[in-house]
Amino acid sequence: MDSQHSSPEIGVGMVGYAFMGQAHSHAWRSVASAFDLPMRPVMAALGGREQAALQQAAGRLGWAATETDWRALIARPDVALVDICTPGSSHAEIAIAALEAGKHVLCEKPLANTVEEAEAMAAAATAAARRGVRSMVGFSYRRAPALAFARRLITEGRLGTLRHVRTQYLQDWIVDPEFPLVWRLKREHAGSGALGDLGAHIVDLAQFLVGEPLSGVAALTETFVRERPLPAASAGLAAAADGAAARGPVTVDDAALFLGRFPGGAVASFEATRVASGRKNALRIEINGDQGSLAFDMERMNELEFHDHTEPAATAGFRRILVTEPDHPYLEGWWPPGHGLGYDHTFVHQMRDLIHAIGEDRDPEPSFADGLRVQRVLAAVEDSAANGSAWTPVVHTGVAPGGPQPPSRTDTPVTVAP
Known part of the structure; x- marks a missing residue:
């Protein structure tokens, strides 16, 4: 101290x-x-x-x-x-x-x-x-130790050539049609609904783990409850409706589902919804490669599932890695092995990385350019959904003047060898 x-x-x-x-x-x-x-x-x-x-x-x-x-x-x-x-x-x-x-x-x-x-x-x-x-x-x-460790395994080549990413983010906080019309349900304040609120997270995680931005998407979105009572008060994700009968229009999506393709050949599926009854903060991502797979579930956030496909079939299978060892990402600041971390620690790790970047005079990650890449995917999802789920390229050129550019590749179907 x-x-x-x-x-x-x-x-x-x-x-x-x-x-x-x-x-x-x-x-x-x-x-x-x-x-x-x-x-x-x-x-x-x-x-x-x-x-x-x-x-x-x-x-x-x-x-x-x-x-x-x-x-x-x-x-x-x-x-x-x-x-x-x-x-x-x-x-x-x-x-x-x-x-x-x-x-x-x-x-x-x-x-x-x-x-x-x-x-x-x-x-x-x-x-x-x-x-x-x-x-x-x-x-x-990104700062959950298990996800940071997943990125390390992928970077080290433990999954081999990446082929399939599947991810979902499910919540239920607006299942009730009488839940009030808070700012998150208004386009002029939130931009989009489950897509921007939850989908942004899983798009960023997928691009972070794979190591390249999505090159195209095909999507659909839906708003199940199109009018809601006006709020009398709100705090965080909780709100109380006005006792009067006044209602207003919901102008964002309740759910978004889309397919995606990465320039390197991997394909992906995404699901984001705030009307999945019984799901509170259920984020899950799984990545499959030709030499292994990994999976993460936010409701078990100190664990990473890992399968090494190079092992003999008689003994191979998914195993649970408890990501609480001192040499796992960020664990040097916390508790003895086996003593898990929580949601709040991801923000502490975020501040740690930002302060180190500022103190060391270097650009932190994720950068505003990374945020722009996510924004372009979200926009392509909305464009696709508005045009009958048509395949919609995501153009990442000119991310930022002088900034790093993603890999260049035309957005055509990629054949991946079995």
Whole structure:
């Protein structure tokens, strides 16, 4: 702890304090006690619109000061890093302003509500990086130790040539048709529904694990409940309906299903829904290669299923790897083997990686360019769904000026040898 206190400080200002703001606040409070960092984060200021609620949240979550105008928060001399936990409709404006002001940025996923906004953000991030200003998009599930370990196994070639990715993200929090019309169900605030909220996560994970962006998709989406009562109050994913009879239209999808293809030849299937009765936060991904397979289930997030297809058939099969050993990703900061981690730890790991990148003067991952790649997939899914599930290429050229480009390949069917 002495080394932590002797480290230089970096002031953090966060905009938004609901569900994600609470998760991020917990991570900012915890990261320096778990990991050795090149800089010690200081929770300088919290931003929000309503002063009374904002002050209450700041006291509860551990922020030193408050600002009711995000521009004032960015301008504060004690804020060097801006953490954006607002609805997607405000991501671009806040992030670009912060980057242009020379502030590092962490922005929650999805990066934006449109490809055009995401392109502007990626361009601003590239320009800022030339001045040493860093940015990262918050796909926190990459930081689950089992998924980070899965990426290591794939990179080491343990699965061989990748052939098939299947992934799903299932929740049930809007199964009730009387659940109120919160901001996540309005396109002008959320951009899309289950697609952007949940699908963004599994698209990013698939691209992260495979190591290349999707080249095309064929999709369908559905909205099962098209009108809902107006909300009287909401907090996080909970809400209460207005006692009056007024209702409003749902303008986003309840579920999205799509197929995809990777340039290297692997095919993929995706399912995202918020109306799967009995499923709370059920994210699962499985990847099959010609030399092995792996599978991850968020409801058993300290475990990774792994099959080595090079072993003799008489003894080969899936085995459970308990990802809690000291040499597994991120475990050096936590508990003895067998003592599992949870959802909140993924955010702590996110802050760890961001602070290390800033302290080491390098670009963190996932970058705004990575967020743009996800945004382009989401847009292609919506285009496909609106056009009879037609096959729709995902064009990734010009991700960001001067930024890394994904592999170049025409989007034609690929024949993979058996």
